[in-house]
Amino acid sequence: MNPTRRTVLLVAGTGTAAALLPAGPAAAGQDAAARPAAEAAASALQPYASYWYPDSFPSGSPGAGITWRSLKAWSAATDADLAFNTASVPLAERFTPTPVNSTARAGQARIQSLVSFGPTASNPSQGAATADYYALTHWSYVDELVFWGGSSGEGLILAPNAPIVDAAHRHGVSVLGNVFLPPAAYGGQLQWTRDLVQKDAAGHYPLASQLVAVAEAYGFDGWFVNAETSGGNAALATDMLGFLTELKALSTAKRQRVTWYDSMTVSGSVSWQGALNNQNRVFYQAADTMFIDFRWSASSLASSGTNAQQIGRDRYELWAGVDVEANGWNRSVNWDAMVPSGSAHVVSVGFYRPEWTRNHLPATRTPGDFHAADDRFWSGRALDPARPDSTDTWRAPAVAVADRSTVSGLPFATTFNTGHGLRWYEDGEVTSTAQWNHLGLQDRLPSRRWVTRTTGQHPAVTLDFADAWRGGSSVLVDGTLDAPTTLDLYGTRLPLGPDTVVELTHRADSGDVSVELAVATAEPSGPGQPYSYTYFPVAAGDGWETSTVRLTGLPAGGTVHALGVRLTGAEGGGAVKWRLGGLAVRDGDAQAPGTPADASITGASGGDLRLAWRAPTGAGVRQYTLHRVLPDGTRRFLGGTAQQAFFVGGLTAEGGESAARFELRAVGELYTASAPATLTHTW
Structure with missing residues (x-):
């Protein structure tokens, strides 16, 4: 059984404690060696997300598949996996946009999400x-993501995977790494807290500097600090x-942020307050934000906001x-204690472990099953x-918090790729039959899922994995x-010029349907009101069709x-x-990036390879793709x-x-691909 907060309550033998615990078979207090042998026996070349202890290690030896590392000893110059773990997409x-309903508010409560994407090690x-x-896709409601995890047997400080950050x-x-000092019941040692806050001869905190250096080198946005080891x-x-x-001062200088968890108090004891009060106020004042423990009440949140x-x-x-x-x-x-629908919000919302939308499903779950549950959440x-x-007792974020968008510059393109799939498609053809996940390949996805406006029946709208134009999914x-049905896709702030065109790649699988592009050049009259669209006819053909629409008549x-x-x-x-397999907005012809430079195989062990290259000059690069050219000349996406x-x-x-x-190809924002850099590996 994965440890939960309730598990900690039982182990600790107290009915008043509360704690944040990571997920996974190797969570604190469990033997990491119990993992399946296949997971533990990974290739020496396989790079993994990084994790550390502050300085000293537990007694004994690490379990299979685990490497004990000291954050104090870390340096970017000696980090062999740095190139694989460094995010590349700026924030x-x-x-x-104007809220889509009358209850979602802008400028008030925000949402933090604490997610365990995988085990600490491996x-x-x-x-x-x-x-x-x-594969989280509802980013429009989230303000801050915490890369949750850590355990006493593996490591306590986690840097997020680059694909998640991208x-x-x-x-x-924003994405924060996690600093987890576990409860003693889960193997926590007070020495690790002392290690974290040790001072040098000049009175500075070397591990504060190290945390900021890691976040800067890896390209994420700061740290969630969770000090739950008792005995202080x-x-x-x-x-x-x-x-x-000091961590906050150094972080601010690098445009990073710090969140403190309501755990340690000014006495040094661990006592979860469920409020902002005199016991934890100084820690909150030293941080950017604070996660209030689950034991809050309506009155404690009201007083916290006032404080x-x-x-x-x-x-x-x-x-x-x-x-x-x-x-x-x-x-x-008690939603009204946080985000009442009839008055101003009281505080923001911190979701602990919303990956339940995947985890509660049976082992036979499909990507479609997961997204259906995640849309419901x-x-x-x-x-x-x-x-x-x-009548829904679950106050979903969409009905409380105004969605946000980043679609504000040209060119803009999406193929509705969620970052995982059952196959990989290119131009509507399967170029790999292997399942995959890589969130760094995820497109900017529609933020309001799914708004349909019609006087008739409302059709079902989903991200579907049975077919795609590019990537692994389509709408x-x-x-x-x-009756005619309008599907809202994106709130945007795109400049409109005389040469602006929109491209739609679409296909009718069954039934007769005519398609029009809907374009709005103003915000709705108020929250909950529809956009006033101008409609442009879209040509249809057999199979996948890419239709180019000129926005004639718009200002x-x-x-x-x-x-x-x-x-x-x-x-x-x-x-x-x-x-709908693709959507693009551009002012001119799509320009392909240059070829990746100095591509080489930097490590090889049997059929396991590490590759590296430099970015090309010229047009911007969205991502890179690697294909294998088979003996018959066909290309397989790797x-x-x-x-x-x-x-x-x-x-x-x-x-033979x-x-x-x-x-190896560079791919631009409009999915135009460069000429390939070729590599060869001799068997």
């Missing part, structure tokens, strides 16, 4: 050969405050913890933020179109505020299945990444070849 700026740096992954940054979401005293609390103060404002802070810098690890949307929550039972179900509209120099499609079925209605290094494993000779041939 995008966001804007807030968590691949750049995805894996399975589609079964927590996907989050593309949607404007006021002197240790003073050292922790000094450490946190924050009295010391000149924003009440929405407080995250009220909502534990959804065990029951997800079935969790009973973030959008609500109605699965349409514009038509929320007032599928499935239902009876007995040059204006702004595109929203994009959607309107679908009309045959007269009298009828069942329709229609796919993987893609936004980094300038890649690992591919398990290759074997095919068709003496050497394997590879092609």
Whole structure:
């Protein structure tokens, strides 16, 4: 059984304690060697997400597949996996469209999400050969993502995988690493707290500097500090405050942020307050935000918000913890204590372990099963933020928090790729039959899923994995179109020029349907009101069709505020299945990037290879793709990444070849590909 907060309560033997514990078989207090042998016996070349102890290690030896590392001893110059773990997408700026319903508010409560994407050890740096992954897509409601994990037997300080950071940054979401000092009941040692807050001869905190250096080198946005090891005293609390103060100062200089968890108090004891009060206020003042433990009440949150404002802070810098690890949307929550629908929000929301949307499903789950559950969690039972179900006891983020978007510059393109899939498609053809996940390949996805406007029946809209134009998924509209139906896709702030065109790649799988592009050049009249669209006919053909639409008649120099499609079925209605595989907005012809430079195989062990290259000059690069050229001349997709290094494993000779041939391409924002850099590996 994975440890949960309730497990800690039982082990600790107290009914008043609460704690944040990571997930996974190797969580504190469990033997990491119990992992499946196949996971432990990984290739020596396989790069993994990084994790450390502050300085000293536990007694004994690490379990299989685990490497004990000291953060104090870390340096970027000696980090052999740095190129695989460094994010490449800068944090995008966001804007807030007019809310899609009358209850979602802008500028008030925000959402923090604490997610365990995998185990502490043996968590691949750049995805894996399975589609079964927590591929979060509802970034528009999230302000801060914490890369949750850590255990006493593996390591306590976790840096997030680069693909997760790249996907989050593309949607404007900050990502924090995790500093976890476990409860004693789960193997926590007070020495590790002392290690973290040790001072040098000059009175500085060397591990504060190290944390900032790691975040800067790896390209993420700061740290969540969770000090839950009991046994401390006021002197240790003073050292922790000094450490946190220095960490915050160094972080601010690098545009990083720090979140403190409501655990240690000014006495040095671990006593979860469920509030901002005199026991933890100094730690909050030394940080950017604070996660309030789950034991909060309506009155404690009200007083916390007031206390924050009295010391000149924003009440929405407080995250009220909502534990959804065990029951997800079935969790009973006093929503009015945090995000009342009839008055101003009190504080922000901190979701603990929303990957329940994947984990609660049976082992036979598919990507479609996961996304259906994840849509239910973030959008609500109605699965349409514009038509929320007032009887739903789960107050989904879409009905409380205004969505945000980063679609504000040209060129913009999406192929509705979620970052995982059952196959890989290029131009509508399968170029790999292998399952995969890599969040760094995820596109910017529609933020309001799924808003359909019609006087007739509302069709079902999903991210579907049975077919795609590029990547692993497409948008599928499935239902009876007995009246014209408009599907909102993106809130945008795109400049409108005389040469602006929109390209749609689409296909009718069944039924008669006519398609129009919907373009809005202004915001709705108010929250909950629809966009006023102008509609442009879209040509259709057999199979996948890419239609180019000129925005004739719209004011040059204006702004595109929203994009959607309107679908009309045959007269009298009828069942329709229609796919949208791609959408692009551009002002000029698509330019391909240059060829990746100095591509080479930097490490080889049997069929396991490490590759590295330099970015080309010229047009911007979105990502890179690696294909294998088979003896018959066909190309097989092996993987893609936004980094300038890649690992591919398990290759074997095919068709009697003496050497394997590879092609590495740079891919631009409009998915134009460069000429290939070729590589060869002799068997």
